[in-house]
Amino acid sequence: AHIGVGISGQEGLQAVLASDYSVAQFRYLERLLLVHGRWSYYRMCKFLRYFFYKNFAFTLCHFWFAFFVAFSAQTLFDPMFISVYNLFYTSMPVLALGIFEQDVNAKNSIIYPKLYTPGLKNALFNKREFFRSAVHGFVTSCVLFFIPFGAYYNGMDQEGRSMTDQQTFGSVVATILVIVVTMQICLDTSYWTLFNHITIWGSLIFYLLLQYFYNYVLGGDYVGTLAKAMGEPMFYFTSLLTIVILMLPVMAWRFYWVDVAPTLSDKVRFKQRHDAKMASKRIEHDMLRTPSARRSRRSIRSGYAFAHQEGFGRLITSGKIMRPRNPKPGNVSNGRASNFRPDVNKFKMAAPAPSTVEV
Numbered sequence: 001a002h003i004g005v006g007i008s009g010q011e012g013l014q015a016v017l018a019s020d021y022s023v024a025q026f027r028y029l030e031r032l033l034l035v036h037g038r039w040s041y042y043r044m045c046k047f048l049r050y051f052f053y054k055n056f057a058f059t060l061c062h063f064w065f066a067f068f069v070a071f072s073a074q075t076l077f078d079p080m081f082i083s084v085y086n087l088f089y090t091s092m093p094v095l096a097l098g099i100f101e102q103d104v105n106a107k108n109s110i111i112y113p114k115l116y117t118p119g120l121k122n123a124l125f126n127k128r129e130f131f132r133s134a135v136h137g138f139v140t141s142c143v144l145f146f147i148p149f150g151a152y153y154n155g156m157d158q159e160g161r162s163m164t165d166q167q168t169f170g171s172v173v174a175t176i177l178v179i180v181v182t183m184q185i186c187l188d189t190s191y192w193t194l195f196n197h198i199t200i201w202g203s204l205i206f207y208l209l210l211q212y213f214y215n216y217v218l219g220g221d222y223v224g225t226l227a228k229a230m231g232e233p234m235f236y237f238t239s240l241l242t243i244v245i246l247m248l249p250v251m252a253w254r255f256y257w258v259d260v261a262p263t264l265s266d267k268v269r270f271k272q273r274h275d276a277k278m279a280s281k282r283i284e285h286d287m288l289r290t291p292s293a294r295r296s297r298r299s300i301r302s303g304y305a306f307a308h309q310e311g312f313g314r315l316i317t318s319g320k321i322m323r324p325r326n327p328k329p330g331n332v333s334n335g336r337a338s339n340f341r342p343d344v345n346k347f348k349m350a351a352p353a354p355s356t357v358e359v
Contacts (some may be wrong), residue, residue, distance in 0.1 A: 005029065035106045038116050045124035047098040049133045050188055054090055054181040056137025057144065061173060064145040076145075076170045078222045080214050089178050089207050092199035093185045102191045104268050112268055140180065143246050148172050151238040158232065171225040176239050178207050180246055187250060190269070 006019030007026055016022040023029060065076040075082065081089075109115055118124050148169065155163045182204055189196055215223040229235045258266050 005032065030110065031106070034113055034116055035109045038109060038119060039102050041119040042103060042124065043098050043101045045129070046101060046188060047094060048125055049129055050094055050097065050185060052130060052133040053137045053140070053184065054094075055086070056134055057140040057181060058085055058177060060138060060141035061145050061177070064141065074166075076166075077174050078167075078170065078220065080220060081174050081211075084210070088210065089203055090181055092203055093182060093196070096193070096196045096199045097185060097189060100191060100193050100196060101189065103265050105272060108268050108272055112264065114264055115268065118265075140246055143242055144173055144177055144180065147242045147245070148176065148238050151234060151241075155234060157228075157234075163229070163232070163234075165225075167222050167225045168229050171222055172229050172235060172238065175207075175226065175229075176242050178204065179239065180243060183243065183247055184250070187247070187254070 003021065004019040006016035006022045007029075008016045008022060008024055021032065023032060062076055065074075066072075077085075104112075104115060152163055152169050152172065157163055182200060186200060189200075211226055214220045215226070262270070
């Protein structure tokens with residue numbers, strides 16, 4: 001077993017003290033496995049895949065640069081950037097991914113227990129997934145290095161000054177690298193929270209602020225290079241071209257497989273979004289009925305109810321007004337003589353019993 005779960009009961013607390021997780025009742029084990037256990041496995045696999053991807057993309061840029069510097073010890077990026085790349089620039093978004101990420105909510109996780117199957121088969125992280133992440137990082141490093149290399153090769157700014165120095169080129173590649181890996185984690189995130197937004201967009205802002213503080217306040221070696229590059233339109237065109245080339249195939253690949261061969265998680269997630277849309281439509285429909293409209297409708301119904309008294313239906317159907325209680329021959333009703341005659345045959349007079357006379 002990978003973890004131990006102890007259930008506190010009449011047997012004592014020995015199993016609870018020796019376990020990794022403890023529950024008070026056996027029925028809590030369902031939620032522990034199908035919800036929290038599956039979420040934990042899902043988050044950890046996504047965390048590892050993204051972590052390998054972003055580090056392959058970062059490290060292999062030095063490998064491509066080594067071909068142009070005779071495999072010397074010269075680095076492409078600023079030593080300060082190399083030190084804080086995994087510490088500040090890309091650590092917080094992946095940390096938020098590993099804490100808050102979930103593909104399906106807790107309710108559907110219990111309704112569809114088959115979602116737990118990929119964890120039993122190690123389908124979300126294995127040798128194949130590691131190789132896929134490595135290839136993805138390899139291709140990303142190629143595009144990140146060679147597209148800016150071709151754009152800045154013998155490049156000049158608008159005033160005719162050369163922009164082919166190594167420091168400017170390294171600053172451009174580093175900036176595009178941070179943007180690309182941040183956009184990649186945006187595509188990987190399925191469950192957005194406020195903390196995800198703060199860490200993802202804050203990491204980009206923090207990158208620019210730290211670069212400015214380190215180079216201008218502390219006097220770094222790459223001072224002014226990023227500002228010089230960002231002052232030219234070529235930087236923005238190069239960044240846009242690189243991002244589109246790297247992000248568009250990933251989006252097309254994922255949309256294709258979700259549409260052609262969706263997994264059970266994709267189907268449940270689609271159902272979850274559909275239910276949320278239907279619920280929002282019902283709420284909007286209820287909001288369109290303003291309180292004043294509801295009051296007016298109630299007032300119309302109540303006015304109709306209280307403005308009319310009880311009719312004469314019961315009196316008519318009872319027959320009380322059609323036939324008198326004690327009819328008499330020849331009695332006049334509404335100026336007309338009544339044709340009512342008593343039926344003599346129905347009323348037979350009984351003869352009196354003979355009396356006995358004693359003399």
